[in-house]
Amino acid sequence: MSPLRMLHSSSPEETRAAGFKLAADLSPGSVVALFGRLGAGKTVFVQGLASGLGIPEGWAKSPTFTLVRFYPSDPPFFHIDLYRIERPAAEELGWEEWEEGVAAIEWAEKMEGLLPPGTVRVTLEARGEKEREIKIESDDDA
Amino acid sequence: MLILGIESSCDETAVALWGEEEGEVISLVSSQVDLHSRYGGVVPELASRRHLETLAPLLEEALKQAGRSLSDVGAVAVTQGPGLVGALLVGMESAKAISLARNLPLLGVNHLAGHVYGAFLEHPMALPALALIVSGGHTELVLLDQKERFTSLGSTRDDAAGETLDKVARFIGLPYPGGPQVQKQAESGNRSYHHFPVGEMENPLDFSFSGLKTAVITFVEKSRAGGVEPPLADLCASFQEAVVEALVSKTQRALRVTQARNLIVCGGVAANRRLRERMAELALAKGVNLLIPSARLCTDNALMISRAGWSLYQQGRTIGLSDDVDPNLSLFDA
Numbered sequence: 001m002s003p004l005r006m007l008h009s010s011s012p013e014e015t016r017a018a019g020f021k022l023a024a025d026l027s028p029g030s031v032v033a034l035f036g037r038l039g040a041g042k043t044v045f046v047q048g049l050a051s052g053l054g055i056p057e058g059w060a061k062s063p064t065f066t067l068v069r070f071y072p073s074d075p076p077f078f079h080i081d082l083y084r085i086e087r088p089a090a091e092e093l094g095w096e097e098w099e100e101g102v103a104a105i106e107w108a109e110k111m112e113g114l115l116p117p118g119t120v121r122v123t124l125e126a127r128g129e130k131e132r133e134i135k136i137e138s139d140d141d142a
Numbered sequence: 143m144l145i146l147g148i149e150s151s152c153d154e155t156a157v158a159l160w161g162e163e164e165g166e167v168i169s170l171v172s173s174q175v176d177l178h179s180r181y182g183g184v185v186p187e188l189a190s191r192r193h194l195e196t197l198a199p200l201l202e203e204a205l206k207q208a209g210r211s212l213s214d215v216g217a218v219a220v221t222q223g224p225g226l227v228g229a230l231l232v233g234m235e236s237a238k239a240i241s242l243a244r245n246l247p248l249l250g251v252n253h254l255a256g257h258v259y260g261a262f263l264e265h266p267m268a269l270p271a272l273a274l275i276v277s278g279g280h281t282e283l284v285l286l287d288q289k290e291r292f293t294s295l296g297s298t299r300d301d302a303a304g305e306t307l308d309k310v311a312r313f314i315g316l317p318y319p320g321g322p323q324v325q326k327q328a329e330s331g332n333r334s335y336h337h338f339p340v341g342e343m344e345n346p347l348d349f350s351f352s353g354l355k356t357a358v359i360t361f362v363e364k365s366r367a368g369g370v371e372p373p374l375a376d377l378c379a380s381f382q383e384a385v386v387e388a389l390v391s392k393t394q395r396a397l398r399v400t401q402a403r404n405l406i407v408c409g410g411v412a413a414n415r416r417l418r419e420r421m422a423e424l425a426l427a428k429g430v431n432l433l434i435p436s437a438r439l440c441t442d443n444a445l446m447i448s449r450a451g452w453s454l455y456q457q458g459r460t461i462g463l464s465d466d467v468d469p470n471l472s473l474f475d476a
Contacts, residue, residue, distance in 0.1 A: 012353075038313055039356035043300055058344075062301045062352070064279075064309075067226060070470060083309075129360050 007134040015041040015124070016048035018134050022120070023052025026102045028075040033108030033115055036124035041132050042106045045122060046079055049104055053077050063106075076101030082110040143216035145455070146240070147448030148197070150233035151225025151253045152279070155196040157204045158444035159215070162452060166263065168208040169445045172196045190228035197236050212244055219451020222250035222461070223471025224279070230467035238463055249451035250461040253442075254473050257408040258286060259453060260446030261433040268431055272402035274393050276417075277409035278304035278319070281349050281389075283396045284473065286406075290453060292473045295396050296347025303385055304411045306351040310358050310381060314374065324378045325414055331379030336361060336372075338384040347396050354384055382416055390420045397428055406433045413437040 009015045026032070032049065034042040043062050050060035053073045063069040063081040071077040078098045082105065108115065123135040144167065149156040159167035205211060220237035223230055234250075241248040258273045269290070275282045281298040301309070304321055311320020316327070338357050341350035358381050365372045389411075397405065407421050412434055425432035439445060454460070 038309055039352075039359045043352060047300075058299055058348070061297075061299055062305060064301070064305050068469070126360075 005136040007136070009041070009132040009134055011130055012041060012044045015044045015132055015134065016051070018136075019045040019048025019050075020052040021048075022122070022136065023049050023102075026053070026075075026120075028101055029099055029118075030102045031098070031116055031119045032102070032104040032122060033119050034104065034106045034122045034124070035109055037126070040124040040126055042122075042124060045124060045134070046104045046106065049102075050077060050079065053102060073101075078103040080105045082107040085110060144210070144214050145249075145448040145451050146201075146212075146215045146218045146237075147251075147444035147446070147451060148201075148218070148220040148233045148237050149253075149256070149442055149444040149447045150193045150197065150229050151221045151223070152229060152442060154442040155193045155200060155232075156442060156444035156447075157197070157201045158448050159204065159208055159210060160263075160445050160448035160452070161216075166445055167210065168204045169443055170200055170204045170207075171441075171443050172200055190226070190232060193229050193232040197232060201236075212240065215240075215244065215246060217247040217249055217451065217455050219249040219251050219447050219454070221253045221256065221447055222465070223468035224253055225467075225469060227467060227469040230469065234467045242463060247455060247460045248462070248465075249454045249459070250465060251447045251450045251454065252471055252473050253447075254280060254282065254284075255292070256446040256450045257440075258284070258292075258406055259450035260435045260439050260443070261406040261408055263439060263445055263449050264435060265433045268404040268433065270400075270402055271404035271406050271433070272393070272396055272400050273406035273408060274389060274396075274412075275409045276303050276389060276407070276411040278302060278308060278321070278411075280409060281351070282473070283347050283392060285400055285402065290457070294474050295400070296345055296349065296392060298349040298351060299343055300350055300352035301355060303349070303351055303389060304409070306355050307382075307385060307411070309355055313359055314362065314377065321411060321414065324382050325416065327375050327378035328382040328416065329375075329379075331373070331375030331377070333379045333383040335376035336380045338381060340384055340388040347392055347399070349388060349392060351385070351388070354381075354388075382414070386414070386417050386420050389417060390424055393421070394424055394428070397424075397430060402430070404431045404433065408435055408440060410441045413440040 007018050036042050047060045055071045055073050063079050064083050069079045121137040125133045144159050144161040147158040154171050154173050156171040158169040218237045218241045220233050257275050270287045273284050281303045283295040285293045307324050308320035311324050316323040341353040
C-alpha cells in the first residue's frame with residue numbers, strides 16, 4: 001500500500017467510491033482510522049468501504065449510538081464510532097474481536113496511542129459544501 | 143400478575159412494576175444524563191459502573207415506594223438488546239438472579255419493541271399498527287401485525303434523527319443532550335428562516351439525516367464567514383422543522399402504503415412537541431388512530447419493558463439462564 005494518497009472528492013458518491021476502492025487493500029487485522037469534523041464524510045467513506053467488503057448497499061449506517069456495529073462479511077467488518085465516548089474502554093468495545101476482521105474507527109483521535117501499528121489513517125477535510133480532500137496514509141513501513 | 147421490568151441499555155437505569163389489571167404500579171428512572179453531560183456524551187465504562195451501582199438500590203426503592211415485595215412479582219422482563227453490551231449485562235444478570243432465586247419466568251425484551259409496546263400503556267392495544275420509532279440511536283418505520291410480528295418498512299441509511307439533533311446541537315454550542323435544547327430554542331424561532339433540504343432515498347420509506355447535518359454546519363460556517371451569526375432560535379426552528387418534516391412525510395407515505403389505521407410514534411424524539419403537533423395533524427387529516435405515549439414514557443423507561451414482556455409471556459416466549467444479551471439485537475428475527 002502506498003504510504004500516502006491524496007484524493008479529491010467533489011461529491012458524497014466520490015467519497016463513497018474512495019472507500020470502496022480502499023477495501024481491496026485490506027485484510028483481516030486491518031484497522032482504518034478516520035479523522036474529520038462533523039459532516040466531513042466519515043460515515044459515507046465507511047459505507048463505501050463496507051460495500052467494497054461485500055456488505056449490501058445500505059446496510060452500514062452510523063454506529064454512534066451502539067458504538068460498534070458488526071457485519072458478518074468475509075472478512076468480518078466492525079464499524080466503530082467513538083463520537084459519544086470521551087475515552088474508550090477497549091475491553092468494552094471488543095477490541096480483541098476486531099483483530100479477526102477489518103475495523104473502521106470514526107473519531108479515531110479519541111484513541112490515539114491505542115491504535116495498532118499498520119493502521120490506515122484516513123483524514124477527510126471539507127473544501128466547501130461538497131468538495132472534500134481525502135488523505136490516506138499508512139504507518140506501514142513495508 | 144405483576145411484571146418487574148428492568149431497563150439498562152444506554153443512559154437510563156430503570157425499574158418498573160406493571161400488571162395487566164393493575165396497570166402502572168411504579169416506575170423509577172435514574173438518568174445518567176448529568177454524569178454524561180460533563181463529558182459531552184456517553185462514557186461506556188462509567189455507564190456500566192453507574193448502572194451496577196444504581197440498579198439494586200433503585201429496585202429496593204421501587205418496591206418500598208410501591209409497598210410490594212418480590213413475592214408479588216410473577217415474571218421478570220429485561221432489555222436484551224440493542225444497546226451497550228456492558229450496560230445491558232448489568233440489567234440481564236440482575237434479572238437472571240431474581241428469576242433464579244424466585245423461580246420466575248424470564249422475558250428478554252427488544253428495546254425497540256419496548257418503545258412500541260409502550261404506546262399500549264396508556265392506549266388500548268390496536269393492531270395492525272404502523273410505528274415510527276425515533277430516538278438517538280434509531281429511526282425506523284415498522285409494521286406490527288395482528289400476530290405481533292414486526293416487519294421493517296424503512297429506516298435511516300446513516301444517522302438517526304435524535305443523533306442528528308444531538309450532533310448539530312453540539313456543533314452550535316448547545317449542551318448535551320441536544321434534542322430538548324434545540325426544541326427549547328426553536329420555540330421562539332422562525333421555522334421558515336432557512337429551508338434545509340432532507341435527502342431522498344431509493345426506498346421512499348428510508349431516511350437520511352447525514353446530509354441535513356452537513357447542510358446545517360455548512361450554512362452556519364458560510365454565514366459566519368460572511369460576518370453573519372445566524373440567530374440561534376431561528377436556526378434551531380428551521381433545522382428542527384426539517385427533521386420533523388422528514389419524519390412526518392415518510393410516515394404519511396407509509397400510512398398510504400400499508401393502509402394502517404393505527405399509528406404509533408415512540409422513542410425519545412417522540413417527546414418533541416413540534417413532532418407531536420405535526421403527527422396529531424397528520425392523524426386527524428388521515429383519520430387514523432394516533433398512539434403517542436406521554437413524554438415521560440417516550441424516553442427510556444422500564445414500564446414499556448414490563449408491557450412488552452407481558453406480550454412475550456402471553457405468547458410463551460420466555461428465555462433461559464443461558465440466553466445472553468445482544469448489542470445488535472434485531473427486531474425482525476423472531
